[in-house]
Amino acid sequence: MQKVIHRAETRGHFNHGWLNTWHSFSFADYYNPDRIQFGLLRVLNDDIVKPGMGFGTHPHNNMEIITIPLEGQLEHRDSMGNGSVIEAGEVQVMTAGSGITHSEFNPSQEEEVNLLQIWVFPSERNLTPRYDQKRFDTSKMKNQFLTVVTPNGEGESLFIHQDAWFSLAETDADKEMKYLMHSGNSGVYLFVIDGELEVDGDTLKSRDGMGIYDVPEFLVKSKEQAKFLVMEIPMN
Structure with missing residues (x-):
């Protein structure tokens, strides 16, 4: 087994007031030559957005974008005509492809939203942009892997244009799980x-x-109750 460990406190961190954000990989003003990406995983941002605040309309292209709210709600609008709110228990996927613009805001005036935003390089460039979101039965991640993203949308999962599998798990203490x-x-x-x-x-x-x-x-052995995300992606 080859492995690399990134401790939470070593991530890039910026508090912009309206946005408190941590970057596992180089992003925006955070640059670490040893942390550009892991395989075809390019971005893993851990964002907390204040009530009523958010990201104004901005462009993306040639990236598969996966958003996983952990707490609170996030309102999404894009140039494809989609407008929706996602919340904890849901997953959003977006193919930026040949180019899109979108905005993301916290619609609550009282509660923060905490989300993971993840970028994966696609299998092809300039794909037709697309959007999807889905609510998952979180009881299915109890002491097992709930697969929420796959290359082909098998089972209940959402699909992205890459040989990637994303799974969530929520374990009791002293449990052991095998990942294949x-x-x-x-x-x-x-x-x-x-x-x-x-x-x-x-x-x-x-x-x-x-x-x-x-x-x-x-x-994977849980030493106490734990929740985690497994992102399986091509290494090249």
Whole structure:
């Protein structure tokens, strides 16, 4: 097993007042030459947006964008005519492809929204832009992997244009789960949302990340109640 660990406190961090944000990989004003990407995973941002605030209309292209709200609500509008609110328990995917513009705002006047925004390089350039979102049964992530993103939308999952599988899990204390890679070219970036895990002898705490590759499977042990995201992506 090859691995790299990114501790929560080593992420890029900026507090803009309306936005408190942490970057696992180089993004905007945060640049770390050792953290440009992991495989084809380019961005993992952990954002907290104040009530009534948000990101004004801005462009994207040639990226698969996955948004996972952890707390609160996020209102989305885009140049494809989509307008919706997503909240914890839902996942949003967007193919920026040949080019889109969109905005994201916290519609609440009282509560913050905390979200993960993730960018993955697509399998092809200049794809037709698309948007989708879905609510998942969070009971299905209890002590098991709930797969929310796949390359082909199998089962209940959403699809993106890449050989990538995203899964969420919520474990009780002292549980052990085995993750099996879908492809020999895959690596996994595991991100701890809450709690404490052990992987290959290393302890991971809330908001720690670990990249894992050159291994067909691995074990995740929960040292206490924990919630985490597994992002399996091509390494090249």
